[in-house]
Amino acid sequence: MDLYGGHAVISIGHNHPHFVEALKSQLDKISFYSNSVKNSLQEKLADKLGQVSGYPNHQLFLCNSGAEANENALKLASFVNGRKKVIAFKKAFHGRTSGAVAATDNPKIVAPFNAGHEIAFLPLNDEQAFIETINTEISSVIIEGIQGVGGIILPNDSFLQLLSKKCKEVGALLILDEVQSGYGRTGKFFAHQFSGIQADLITIAKGMGNGFPIGGLLIHPDIKPWSGMLGTTFGGNYLACAAGLSVLEVIEQENLMSNATTLGDFWLEQLSTFSDIKAIRGKGLMIGFDLPDELATLRNDLLFKHAIFTGEAKPNTVRLLPSLALSKTEADTFLEALTAELKQTVSS
Ligand SMILES: Cc1ncc(COP(=O)(O)O)c(C=O)c1O
Numbered sequence: 001m002d003l004y005g006g007h008a009v010i011s012i013g014h015n016h017p018h019f020v021e022a023l024k025s026q027l028d029k030i031s032f033y034s035n036s037v038k039n040s041l042q043e044k045l046a047d048k049l050g051q052v053s054g055y056p057n058h059q060l061f062l063c064n065s066g067a068e069a070n071e072n073a074l075k076l077a078s079f080v081n082g083r084k085k086v087i088a089f090k091k092a093f094h095g096r097t098s099g100a101v102a103a104t105d106n107p108k109i110v111a112p113f114n115a116g117h118e119i120a121f122l123p124l125n126d127e128q129a130f131i132e133t134i135n136t137e138i139s140s141v142i143i144e145g146i147q148g149v150g151g152i153i154l155p156n157d158s159f160l161q162l163l164s165k166k167c168k169e170v171g172a173l174l175i176l177d178e179v180q181s182g183y184g185r186t187g188k189f190f191a192h193q194f195s196g197i198q199a200d201l202i203t204i205a206k207g208m209g210n211g212f213p214i215g216g217l218l219i220h221p222d223i224k225p226w227s228g229m230l231g232t233t234f235g236g237n238y239l240a241c242a243a244g245l246s247v248l249e250v251i252e253q254e255n256l257m258s259n260a261t262t263l264g265d266f267w268l269e270q271l272s273t274f275s276d277i278k279a280i281r282g283k284g285l286m287i288g289f290d291l292p293d294e295l296a297t298l299r300n301d302l303l304f305k306h307a308i309f310t311g312e313a314k315p316n317t318v319r320l321l322p323s324l325a326l327s328k329t330e331a332d333t334f335l336e337a338l339t340a341e342l343k344q345t346v347s348s
Contacts, residue, residue, distance in 0.1 A: 001330060004311035007148065008180045008286070008321040011207030012250040016325075019210055022246035029238040041241035048248045049218075053189040055202065058218040059225065062236035066179035066205035067095025069215040070142065072230050073201040074117055075101060077140035077173040080223055086117045087133055087141040087172075089124040091150030094142060094177055108228050125159045131166070138172040140201075145181035145191030148321075151313035152281055152288025157195035164197040173200040179215070180286075183207030184251050184324055187261030187284035194283065207324075212243035256324035260284035263331050267320070270335050276342055287320040288313065298341055306337035 002010065012019060026041075042062060050056040063069055078084055088094070101109065102116050117139070122129045124147065134141070141163055147153040167174040176199035181191035185207060188194060200223075205215035215235075219225075234240075251257065264284035271280045271289055278290040291298055296316055302308040311319035322330075 001308045001333065003320050003322040003326075003334060004309055005321055005323055006211070007206065007311065008183075008185055009206045009209075009211055010323045011183050011185070012210050012247055012254070012256065013323040013325040014211075016210065016246075016250060018250055019243065019246045022242045023212065023239060026238045026242040039236065039238055039241065041238060041245060042236045045241045045245045045248075048245055049216075052248050052252055053218070054193060055198075055218055057221040058202070059221065059223075061217040061219060061230050061232075062240070063215045063217070063232045064213050064234055064240070065095075065215045066177075066203060067097045068232070068235075069179065069203035069205055069217045070094045070175070070177060071097055071101070072217050073173075073175045073177075073203050074140060074142065076201065076217070076219065076223070076230060077175065078117070079229060080173060081139055081171055083137055083139035083172075084117050085138050086119045087130070087138055088119050088121055089143055089147075089155075090121050091124065091147055091153060092121075092142070092144055092177075093147070093149035094144075094179075109231075124153060125156050127159060127162055130159075130162065134166045134170055134172065136170045138170060140173040140175050141167055142175040142177060145176055145178045146186065146283065146286055148180035148286070148319070149313060151317045152286060152319060154281060154283070155192075155195075160192055160195040160197050164199075167200070173220075175199065175201045175203065177203050179203055179205045180321075183247070184257040184260055185284055185286045185321070186282075187257055187264060189257065191283060191286070208247060209240060209243045210247050212240060214240040214244050216244075251324065254325060257284075259326070260324045263326055263328065266328075266331060267335075271338075274338065274342055282320075285320065285322055285324055285326060288317050291316045291318060295342070301341045302337055305341070306333075308334060308337055 046060040104110050120133055176192045178190045182204050200220045202218040208214050261284055271277050280289040282288055299310050313319055
């Protein structure tokens with residue numbers, strides 16, 4: 001039983017029949033490749049995403065991965081305000097790329113930050129540090145809806161509200177990286193929607209394609225695109241769009257966001273009854289908890305004795321990011337395995 005889904009990639013379940021059929025139905029279009037002609041599925045995907053996500057007026061730029069979505073968000077912010085300083089947060093994870101733009105000698109694409117972005121890393125939720133750092137030189141502030149790789153760490157609602165307010169005051173763009181925490185995982189479409197703020201730019205990937213590579217950037221309607229502003233060779237291809245569209249249809253038809261809330265609340269409550277489990281945190285089906293050193297083998301025991309796969313963050317955090325279609329029976333199976341293992345470990 002997979003309770004990790006390749007870091008939140010499996011949103012609607014492995015091998016979902018509607019998803020598989022949607023991909024098969026586009027296979028014959030694979031040779032109709034063009035990166036300059038918009039295919040009809042892109043518009044359908046953008047409309048559906050706007051409707052399901054609560055961002056109906058944001059524009060959609062399609063790419064292939066989360067890192068690419070973040071690169072484009074940072075770059076777009078620099079194009080919009082002509083600045084290159086960025087505020088990010090400690091323990092953040094936004095991707096593994098660097099340098100392609102900086103090494104490109106084409107002013108249309110690289111200006112105004114061809115020397116690279118200057119990034120200030122601040123402690124998450126430290127309002128004072130943020131107030132002292134934000135100013136009219138800052139191009140963008142980038143923050144995860146919930147920090148995933150860093151160990152399931154939540155920004156406070158008041159912190160996100162402060163970021164939103166200050167960014168507006170100084171003309172910086174607020175980028176919400178929802179690559180891991182988005183797509184209904186927390187019970188709302190985006191984790192930052194719990195705080196009531198609206199983001200200028202939102203980056204998405206992982207759960208968007210349920211395993212098929214696709215990423216995207218939602219862009220505030222006030223930002224008007226111009227030719228060449230953003231580009232991609234493969235972004236928005238037929239197969240990716242078919243995958244993305246079918247994921248949204250399943251999330252909607254099977255009420256997966258409400259399932260994530262119900263089972264997430266259930267797990268959060270049940271996990272708190274295990275005295276060895278510390279610092280339980282998360283929202284919906286994005287949950288983390290810490291283990292004492294003597295229980296560090298728990299993940300292996302769950303895998304090899306109970307065939308249950310969970311994720312981790314260093315040093316001793318267990319991360320749960322299952323499919324949003326998790327059933328109550330599966331949620332119970334995990335708790336039963338946990339009961340068996342924690343008892344055994346405590347008594348041995
Ligand atoms: C929050 C976040 N942003 C961005 C990325 C990068 O996404 P990708 O691996 O698709 O480039 C990740 C990947 O783990 C992530 O967790």
